[in-house]
Amino acid sequence: MAQVTKYALLKKEIHALSVTLDTLVSVADNDALMKGLLANVEPHISELKKIVENPTEYLFSAISNSFANALKDNFQISNLADLKNYRSAADDLAQFDFAQLGSVTLKKAALTVALNPDSFAEFRQFNTIVYLESPVYWKMAAALQSVRQDKRQLSMYGWQKINYLTGVPRYVYDLLDQLSHKRKISHPIGLDQDTINAAIGGEIKLSESGDFYFQEHGYADGVGLHSTALGITNLGLISLLLKRGVLGEGSCLFIDEPEAHLHPSWQKVMVEALFELSTKGVNIIIASHSIDMMKCIENIMEREQDNLDLDAHFGINQLSADGNSVNMSDNVFKRIAAIKEDLGQSFYEMFVDSAWLG
Template identity: 25%
Template sequence: MELQLKNIGMIKEANIKLDGLTVIAGENDTGKSTVGKFLYFTLCHDLKTKKDIDTLFESIFKTNIAKYNTPPSSVENNNKDFKLQPIFIETPLVWNFTDFFRDIALVESQMNIEIDYPYLMKDLNFKLFIKNASNGVDIKEKMTSLMDGKFEKDEKGSYFFNRNGKRIELVNTATGIKYFGIFQVLSQNNYLNKNTVLVLDEPEVHLHPKWQLEMAKIIVELVKNGVKVLVNSHSPYMIEALQRYSELAEINSDFYLAEDGYIKKENNSNSETLAKIFEKLSEPFDVFEEMDSQKMKKLING
């Protein structure tokens, strides 16, 4: 599967292959998130009318699709037999609003209206509460072991974190745990399967470097079992972990650098692209080295 974008937001051009693990690396405000959102938008199959399309587009991008004179993106899916289902994880803080989303859904169904609130969070919340009929990749036990606990529902349908029999409310649960909890519940609800396209937008933001490595392991495990995963990242730890674990697992992987309006692979080579990625993301460390050098000169010169 391939995604092509031109002149969308800050993206001048992007040609991205989605066949296993796809990683887009770059600094903030380089268009990484835009790619993931367009992928999600183009894979939404339940849009029946132009109004549905316009509403979803505006909810995701905060702008009107009418401003574009040509189709803003295209997706080529080589496997037409499967109906790909996108999942976009933007923040684990979705757990803080699960009861709110549930109340909104109740109001919508009772009054036959649709309340405008972020669609990406609405869709993810739905998948955390409603079980999918098809089978999925089972990573529940791995997540439970990693978190030293698990996410459960009480008799009212509200989620909480259970650690050794002790109930911990989600507002008091660490943000990193919440991220892993999303994976646990999506797995037990059968949403992680060969038809899934999972978009993770900078997952490292909420994770300690050690947990970033654990997250990379889980991502590679999902890809190994048929889930297509797109990761946007600016963390050298996450990117290198994904590189190393994907090589060990011998899965398909593609790395891209987002820079100056373009998202591309250097000479169609992962190794050349990764070298440029690490060079770009190591610039803050170069500043520290320069500071150390200046400090040493002061000590020497008195």
């Protein structure tokens, strides 16, 4: 009841403020300075009226706009229609259903976000979301920060209307920001980082000036990531994310092709580390084309099938070229077998060719 009374009072005060503004505008015809000041205030009063008159609709609209801009920034596109599969028709819908949370629908360049108001409490429970793509971005971290700083300076000098794409996804900058501050963790993840650091012969660190570097075991001086192997960066970042407290229970970690630049033995280290993170409450989502990684995942599942509900802990999905799920057997090991067969097809064909040549 107290909240309802406060809302009604706020709505009344905003209405009174709007009436006062209209009165001031009517008497300020001959005062150019006053008219200019009132013209600056009027849009803000109008926005406040929209908020108090229909807060839910205003919130959903703001979320839709924010989500649309985030998609453009993350995929570095000017038109949301570019997100659709190139084989789809212009009027085809792209829809993502998030169960009780709501849904997102894309038709041509129009994005609609439908959220369940009852799910706001669940949204608040979301922890850190991390997206790792190419380690090349981390070799260029200093240059990328410079690009962002240049854009901010243009805005400061009144170039706000020039809203250009930098070519760098937003999630890269988001993670740079997250790593720049070491977090306090209520429930730290007890992952043995020594296994990762032993595999790469050192660890990635962050200097006080904000520069990333690789500290090789047994050497006092660090080496800039631009002079470090990409595989070291790819694997070492997992250790750094844990050390800086970015990953915690409830976090979501997305990795596109984690096998990139990794020796097969390091791929095994990566998969084992990701599995251990998953048992600590981190949600892991990877997209891979590595038969070595799939075999390692299969070995882990065979090893843990008496300790885990495999169907609940692992989600194995094979996609066709047009993005549809294929070979969706009820048996998870059959799904893995189908994926390994697909990934090993080219090797098999080359083996047959060599046999004929022999």
